[in-house]
Amino acid sequence: MSNILIIKHGSLGDIAQACGAIQDISEYHKDDEVHLLTTKPYFDLFKKNPHISNVILDKRLPKYNLIYLYSLMKNIKKYKFIKVYDLQNSSRTAFYKKILFPKTTKDIWSSTETTLPEGVIKKNFDKDSVLSRFDHQLKSSGINTSHTLNPDFSWSLSDISQIKNFYQLEKYIVLFPFCSPHLTSKKWPYYNDLISLINKKLGNKLKVVIAPGPDEIKEAPNINALCILDKNKALDICQLATLIKDSSFVVANDTGPAHMTAHLGSKGIALFGSHTTPFKVSIERENFKAIQVADLHNLSAEKVFERLKSL
Template sequence: MSNILIIKHGSLGDIAQACGAIQDISEHHKDDQIHLLTTKPYYDLFKKNPHISNVILDKRLSKLNLIYLYSLMKSIKRYSFSKVYDLQNSSRTSFYKKILFPSAAKDIWSSTETTLPAGTTKQDFDKDSVLERFDHQLKSSGINTVHTMKPDFKWSSSDITQIKDYYKLDKYIVLFPFCSPHLNSKKWPYYNDLINIINEKFNNMYKVVSAPGPNEIKEASNVNALAILDNGRALDISQLSSLIKGSSFVVANDTGPAHMTSHLGSKGLALFGAHTTAHKVSIERENFKAIQVSELSNLSAEKVFERLSSSIS
C-alpha cells in the first residue's frame, strides 16, 4: 500500500469542480491511502469526502516564512508519497514541487506543467475549460477519467432539518446576489426586481431566500429575500450544500455557490458578464445553465425570470 497525495487549496467553486477528478484518482489507487493537502476553509469539509483517507492542513503562510515552510515540507515528506496529483496548479504548488520532487516527471508529480501537451504553452492550455484541463492531466497520468467531467458534490451535504423547520422552508428559491468586493463586475444588479416578479407571477408559491457568507450578512439586508442563517451565523459549506440541494431553483452570480449548485445536480442559472465564459469555468450541466451577456447591467429581471420559469416546473 502506497501513500498518494492530492493538492487542492481552493476556492469553493474549484473544490466542487475537483470532486470528479479526486474520485477518479481514488478509484485508480483503490489499494492505496489517499491524502489531500488543502487550506483551513475546506479542511473539515474534505474529511467528509468518502474518497479521501486523510486531510493535511496547509496554512499557506508566506513562502518567506522558512520555519513554517520547513515544518510543512517535513510533515509531507514523512508520508513518503509515491505520487502527487497537483490539482491546484498554482505558482505555490509549483514551488512545493521544486522542494519535494525537483526533477520529477508526470509519473511522480502530475500537474499542468508535467502533462502539458507537446507544442502547447501553459497560457494556451489554460484557455481550455477547467474540467477539460483536469481530464487531460489525469489521462496523461494513466487514469481512466470516468467522473472528472461530471463532478458529484452531493457528499458535502449535512442535515439541516432544524434550520429548514425554523424558517419553514418547503418550496423555495435561493438567490446568491453576492460576490467578492474586488469582483463587482460579476454582480448582477436586479435581484430585488427579480424577487418582485417571482412573488407576483408565482403568487408567493415559493419562498425566496438568500444564504449570505460571513462577510455578506449585512449586505443581505439590502436584498428582499429571507436570509438563512444558523443561530445568526453564516451556514457552513455542508449546510449550504444541503440548502441548495433541497431548493426548487437557484439564481446566482458566477461565484462558489453557483458551482456548488451545478455539481449538486440542482436546477438553476448562473449570470455571466464579460469577465469570463460559462464554458471556460465548466459550470453548465443538465439542470444548471448560464446566461451570458456582454454587460450584466443590460440583463433584465424579466429575461432572467423567463429562463427561471421555463426551467423550474
Template sequence: MGRILIIKHGAFGDVIQCEGALRDIREHRKDDEIVVLTTPPYRRLFERCPWVDRVMVDERAPRWRLGLMWKLGKQLKAEKFDMVYDLQNSPRTASYFRWFFQDTNWSGTAPGCSHPHRAKHPKKIRTLDRLAGQLKDAGVPVRHTRHPDVSWLAEDVTALLTEAGVTRPYIVLIPGSSARHPQKRWPYYAALARRLIEDGQQVVIAPGPDELELAETIPGIKLHGPRGFINWFEFAGVLKGAAFVVGNDTGPTHLAAHIGAPGLALFGSHMSAERTGIERENFTALEVAHLSALPIERVLDEIYLRAKLPAPA
C-alpha cells in the first residue's frame, strides 16, 4: 500500500469545489492511504470526507519562521509519501516542493514539476476545469472533478428547524461574504426578505460568527447554535432541505450549489461566475457590473421562475 498526500489549505469555497477531485484520486488510488494537508479551519471538513483516510494540519507559519518550517518539513518527510497532489497550487505550496518533496512524484504548479500545468492550466480558466486538467496530466481518470457533491456534509437538522419554528418550504439567504471582500455583498437582502415574507414565504438566515450583526438587520428566522451560530454540518443540512437559496459569491453559496440545493448566486464585476464553477443544473448566477445596481425585482423574478414555491398571494 502506498501513501498519497493531497495539499488543500483553503479557502472554504475552494475546499468544497475540490470534493470531486478528491473522489477521483480515491478511485484511482484505491489501495493507498490518502492524507490531506490542510489548515485548522478545514480539518473537521476533511475528517468527515469519505475519500480521505487521515488529515494533517499545516498552521501556515510565516516562511521566515525557519524552526516551524523545519518542523513541518520533518513531519512531511517522515511520512515518505509516494505521490503529492498539490490542489492548492500557490506560491507557498510551490516552495514546499522545493524544500520537502524534490525526490517525490508531484502533481502541481511547482517549478520543476514534470506536469506543465503552469502553461496549460492557468488560474484564469474555470476552477473545476483547471483541477480536471491537473489530474488528467497526472494520469488520474477524471469522472467526478467537474461535478462535486458534498451531500455527505449534511447532518439531519429536523430538530434544529423544529425548535426554531421553521417549516417547509423555506428560502435561505446568505447575505455575507469575507470581510476582505465587501464588494461581493449585494446590499438589498433586508428589502428582499421583507418582500418574500409579504408574499407568504418563509425566510431563514444562518449567520456565521462574523455575520451576526448583519443578520439582525434582515427579517426572517435566524438559526443560532449554542455559540451563537450553527456549525458547517448543520448548515449543510439546512441548505440541503431548502426550497431555494440566494447568496453572494462566498463559500456558503458554493456549498449550497454543490450540495444540490436550487439557488441563485449574485455576482458583481469582481469575478466571473463561469470561472468559479458555481453554476450547476440546480444553481444559476446573476452577473451585473455593480451589485448596488441589481434591483430587488430582478432577483424576485429569478426566484419565482426557478423555485418550486407557492405563488405570491
C-alpha cells in the first residue's frame, strides 16, 4: 500500500467543485492511502469525506517563515508519497513542487502545469471551465473521471433538526446576499426587494431565511429575512450544507454557498455580474442555473423573481 497526496487549500466554492475529482482519485487508488493537504477552515470538513484516509493541515504561513516551511515539508516527506495531485494549482503549490519534487513530471506531480496539453499555453488553458480542467488533469494520469464533471457534496451533510425545530423551518427559501468586502462587484443590491416580492406573491407560504458567515452576522439585520444561527454563532459548513439541501430554493451571489447548492443538487439561481462567467466556474447544473448581466445594479428583483418562479 502506497501513500497518495491531494492538495486542495480552498476556497469554499472550490472545495465543493473538487469533490468529484477527489472521489475519482480515491477510486483509482483504492488500494492506497489517500491523504489531503488543506487549510484550517476545511480541515474538519475533509475529515468527514469518505474518500480520504487522512487530512494534513497547512497553515499557509508566509513563505519566508522558513521554520514553518521546513516543518511542513518534513511532515509531507515522511509519508513518501508516490503521487501528488495538485488540485489547487496555485503559485504556492507550484512552490511546494519545486521543494519536494523539483525535476519531476506528471508521473509524480499532477497539476495544470505538468499536464498542459501539447501546444497550449497555460493562460489559454485556464480560460476553460474549472471542471473541464480537472477532467483533463486526471485523465492525463490515466484516471477514469466518472465523477469529476458531476461533483457530489452530499457527504458534508449533518443533522440540523434542532436548529430547524428552533426556527420552525419547514418550507423555506435561502438567500445568500453577502460577499467578501474586496469582491463587491459580486454583490446584487436588491435582496430586500426580492423578499418583498416573495412574501407578496407567494402568500407567505415559504419562509425567507439567510445564514450569514461569522464576518457577516453584523450585516444580517440589513436583510429583511429570518437569520439562522446556531446558538448565536454562524452555522458551520456541514450545517450550512444541510440547510441548503433541505431548502425549497436558493438565491445567491457568486460565492461559496452558491457552489455548494449546485453540487448538492438543490434548486437555485446564482447572480453574476461581469467578474466571470457561469461557464468558467462550472456552476450550472440540472437544478441550479445562473443569471448573468453586465452590471448587477441593472438586474431587477422582478426579473430574478420570475426566474425563481419558473424554476
